[in-house]
Amino acid sequence: MIRKRKKITKMRGSRTVGGGSSKKRRGAGHRGGRGQAGGHKHHWTWIVKYDPEHFGKRGFKRPRKLLKDPKTINLGEIQEKLPELIKEGIAKKEKNIIILDVTSIGYEKVLGRGKITEPLHLKAHEFSTKAEKKIEEAGGKTETI
Structure with a gap:
């Protein structure tokens, strides 16, 4: 319904202006x-x-000491860095296998992305299942520290 006059003009002169008891409008x-x-x-x-x-x-929130966030490296990256690592003496070539401790270059876990062409003996804290499979297919070994 449309009003012609505002309610306030209608209520002019009344003490409480439609608010019930005067005490009810306070605070x-x-x-x-x-x-x-x-x-x-x-x-x-x-x-x-x-x-x-x-x-x-x-x-609940898990305790921070139980949360793991390991630093990871892929097999493809290892393959790219191998010549430099052998020059620096971090990786050693014995017979036909290359031995590399991944923790010495600052990584904890090895992941399986990329290809490896030569047999590697890798040492790390953790390996993904795909990485283990690829290393063994190339004729290498995995060793968890």
């Missing part, structure tokens, strides 16, 4: 506090109905 007393006030007391039924997960905790 936040009539609505039981501002915001989330009374959530544990007089507004408890509202919390239960409309925001049941407001209180309490859910789940």
Whole structure:
């Protein structure tokens, strides 16, 4: 319904201007506090109905010492770096196999991306299953430290 006159002009002269008792319009007393006030007391039924997960905790966080984030290197990268590593003396060539300790170049885990063309004997903390398979197919060995 469209009004011709605003409600306030209609209410001019009345003491409370449509707000009930004059005490009810003051502060936040009539609505039981501002915001989330009374959530544990007089507004408890509202919390239960409309925001049941407001209180309490859910789940847990794993301790930081149990979270692993190993530094990884792919087989393809190892293959590219091999000539330099042999020159520097980090990798050693014995008979027809190249021995390399991956931890000496700052890595902990070997992943299986890329190709290797020569047999390698790699030492690391961890190997992915794909990496182990590729190394053994090329005639090499894996050793977990």
